[in-house]
Amino acid sequence: FLRQDLLGIKVAITAGPTREAIDPVRYISNHSSGKMGFAIAQAFADRGAEVTLISGPVNLAAPDKVNRINVVSARQMWQQSMKSAVENHIFIGCAAVADYRVAEVSEQKIKKTDDNDELTLNLIKNPDIIADVAHLTENRPFVVGFAAETQNVEQYAKDKLQRKNLDLICANDVVGGSVFGAEQNTLHLFWQNGEKVLPTDTKKALAKSLVQEIIELYRK
Numbered sequence: 001f002l003r004q005d006l007l008g009i010k011v012a013i014t015a016g017p018t019r020e021a022i023d024p025v026r027y028i029s030n031h032s033s034g035k036m037g038f039a040i041a042q043a044f045a046d047r048g049a050e051v052t053l054i055s056g057p058v059n060l061a062a063p064d065k066v067n068r069i070n071v072v073s074a075r076q077m078w079q080q081s082m083k084s085a086v087e088n089h090i091f092i093g094c095a096a097v098a099d100y101r102v103a104e105v106s107e108q109k110i111k112k113t114d115d116n117d118e119l120t121l122n123l124i125k126n127p128d129i130i131a132d133v134a135h136l137t138e139n140r141p142f143v144v145g146f147a148a149e150t151q152n153v154e155q156y157a158k159d160k161l162q163r164k165n166l167d168l169i170c171a172n173d174v175v176g177g178s179v180f181g182a183e184q185n186t187l188h189l190f191w192q193n194g195e196k197v198l199p200t201d202t203k204k205a206l207a208k209s210l211v212q213e214i215i216e217l218y219r220k
């Protein structure tokens with residue numbers, strides 16, 4: 001039995017990787033599994049919150065009662081996120097959004113040639129979804145971001161909190177353990193006036209604790 005204490009609370013969550021097309025058969029992407037975002041969606045839904053899960057391509061079933069929106073590219077995720085952000089109380093960016101996309105997607109499959117051993121792809125920056133949501137001036141939700149770092153975890157996380165205008169950032173230290181695809185994780189939370197460590201645990205257990213922390217900060 002789970003307490004339905006978050007009835008009426010609306011939450012949007014981005015999860016998984018994005019895919020940036022190179023040509024009709026190839027893309028650029030990353031190793032995000034979507035597990036953390038899906039676990040957070042489940043934890044909110046279990047407490048009665050209304051959850052929209054904006055997901056890149058992952059091999060996971062959506063949790064029960066969650067409104068899942070499937071996207072492929074960063075720009076598609078940006079569109080769905082900007083639409084959802086103003087309709088929700090809380091926005092959580094768990095997705096590993098590709099920072100760059102191919103400037104000109106080839107309409108035909110790029111062929112390998114005998115006369116050239118090199119191929120250059122021009123990349124251009126994708127929009128920063130969570131920063132755009134957090135800089136909304138009307139109907140801005142409470143915004144929670146993630147930061148996977150390999151060094152200077154605390155400093156980079158705090159920089160991101162400021163620069164992206166977030167209310168809370170959840171840092172995980174990639175060094176020593178694989179975050180991507182792993183079942184376990186450790187989170188170090190930072191907000192304007194505080195910080196807290198959620199010790200190593202399964203992503204499901206961490207998601208539950210994280211939802212509690214988010215709700216307490218949101219209500220303040």
Ligand code: C5P
Binds near residue numbers: 127128129146147160
């Ligand atoms: O700058 P960095 O990619 O490390 O920031 C990570 C945080 O920003 C995550 O919450 C991620 O979902 C979000 N992000 C985003 N759009 C991007 C890049 C990152 O929403 N283009």
